[in-house]
Amino acid sequence: MAKQPTKKTETKSFEQSLWDTATALRGNLEPSEYKYPVLALIFLKYVGDAFTIQRDKLIADGHGSVAEQPFAYTKDNVFYLPEESRWSYLQQHSKQEDISLKIDTALALIEKSNEALRGALPDNLFSRLQIENASLSALIDAVNNIDTTSSEDVIGRVYEYFLANFAANEGKKGGEFYTPNSIVNLIAEMIEPYSGKIYDPCCGSGGMFVQSLKFIENHQGNKKDISVYGQEFTATTFKLAKMNLAIRGISANLGEAPRDTLKNDQHLDLKADYIMANPPFNIDKWRGEDELLDDARWAGYEVPPVGNANYAWLLHMISKLSVNGTAGIVLANGSMSTSTKGELAIRKQILENDLVDCIVNLPSQLFYGTQIPACIWFLSKNKKRKADNTGKTLFIDAREIGYMKGRVLRDFTAEDIAKVAQTYHNWRDGENYEDIAGFCKSSELEEIKKHDYVLTPGRYVGAAEEEDDGIPFEEKMADLTAKLGEQFAQSAKLENDIKANLKGLGYEF
Template identity: 65%
Template sequence: MNFTPKSVVALIAEMIEPFKGKIYDPCCGSGGMFVQSLKFIDSHKGNRKNIAIYGQEYTNTTYKLAKMNLAVRGISGNLGEVAGDSFFKDQHEDLKADYIMANPPFNQKQWRGEKELIDDHRWDGFEVPPTGNANYAWIMHMISKLSENGTAGFVLANGSMSSNTGGEGAIRQKIIEKDLVDCMIALPGQLFYTTQIPVCLWFITKNKKEDTERGYRNRQGETLFIDAREMGTMVSRVHKELTTEDIAEIARTYHAWRGEEKDGEYEDKAGYSKSATLDEIKANDFVLTPGRYVGAAENEDDGIPFEVKMKELSQTLYSQMEQAETLDNAIRQNLEVLGYGE
């Protein structure tokens, strides 16, 4: 189990805004996604009674911990009757969730046998996911659980954005052609305590049409790419966190793109964000890595004329060359004293 950093969970909540409806996590661990969802509701003065929680956890000990975690916070939720594998013992088979928040196991191997789950309804319209990696099985499982207007935000290893192994590329292409990919975010490294695997956030939605109630514009045929790899602050020698300001900026970019007036007008920003069409994604071989789309950041002009910069740099270079010559002579003299002269 990869413990999900609080800043990453907070970002997912700020992106999908789980105010009203059913929240689902198919690999809920100790229930951190649910706790953060309710913190989001409380901080935005929402009503907890408008949310219903559904989850599932494979490990019995962690399943019990999740139930306790919800209970001590006065949160009611349906985590299934027992601990169970979401692929082989789906305890919410008929669920259609308005929000999905998840951090599935990264690059999970041998999650099914060669002949198991071949005809599962969750793969309808796609390809059967490979046995060697469950990334796309998790994606299709979550797509199958989304309501008509539902949105899913989840963490996956970066390889999921470009892999073609075991037919993953063909599955990704169909997901893109069905216009389900809403936003892709490349995250900075060193966010996780338990793994050094670089990760990204996927946001999947069943409906990119205009939504006047939520203030969303029509974004059919478009996907937003955000490269947040340069964000975050080191909080220790080996660990980084997204700051409150980072989270707010990323969420503001997304909501402005979706059309919410309070977040201003959206504009592409070189090196950071890009609204790409399906044709542009197709031209990039259906790879979803944000760096492919956002380009390089523009260098800020510091106002110093080129001639002045060049003169200063040249003077510095000549000075360094003179120092190097002095050092070379000193080294040569020392070598001669030691009997190693030419």
């Protein structure tokens, strides 16, 4: 098992301090609501600092005459801010009684002035929530301490930290919009989204897209080589995603509005090179009994049953893959073995069509909001890569990797992620791959058929081989027998002592 990595106390202290200030709002708001004003203020601080830096640069370069012209900012991917929406203005008026109204006005002005943010920012949020002025003023002061110029990604790091903590503190409801970094990182490292179209049909707060960008930057790629497409059902989460992507400088097409992807697909003609998704687990009644029966996404397959949407998500994403597309999809473990009418038939069809590239069984306790065991399906439209894996599926049992980050949450180290990703890459590329008992196995379709099309990795990888310590069996048994004799003697002595004590108290057996 991997060792727990050393914590960076310096970064943790800064973020924790900001978090502690933010949690003071919990006295005023419901737990599910207080994340929105906090994240909105972090967003305002980021765009305000970016605007000020650009404005100062324009003036320093002798272009002060255009310092109040929107084009002088948008040409460099900086949001133009009218005076009343700038962070300096809000910070200056933070002690006034109408600060809630001023913040709402600032958000409305920013959205009106920047087409890319249409529909992204909260509407009358602060006025509606009626936050106490003292709490709001303290929060503005805390957010003001974020130095967005010290590191290119400091605001993104803070935003991500808050999303994770909101999810952890809100349980199931909070976890719905946030996929833990350990899982997102693993998917990105495995499918390697360097260039092309990236799609997430249930994008939550946009974590899959953010990690794709990080992957590209970490591998010296160019974020201009990717196009981002997504969709989200919940209106407030849709706005969180837009803000999250905006502060990272990621331009994305998330559809015209929040919509249910399975019932109202806003990217009908999309063919994606990479799909990264964590759809909600085991959703029932996702369509009416007579709805979507002739949908083009199920062409060539059984119609996904009403009782569980897992296979509807699978078929939706298969329909979105380009001819060389790859997908990493997080699903409940039941998806690997269900024999429910319709689901088993679809799984057989997917396998017969040779689309299942790899299955990774995940350890427990990775998610904030659910204890449902999970796995990742990796699908591929083209298995003829460096190595021709036509008709083969790689199974990886990763249930024993990771470390406990706290009492209830497990995480992966960089080494854990590298181990799983490199195993997949070696198999995919035909370089230095070998089956490892208890961990990974490359299986032909004929073998999968013998297991009734069940995809649980444990069926294939077997048990891990125990290391031989070189001690002969007879010697081990002699040692164990001697220890057992000592324990029996100690037990007998303890029994006699207890009887003697009881006798002294007048209680004799």
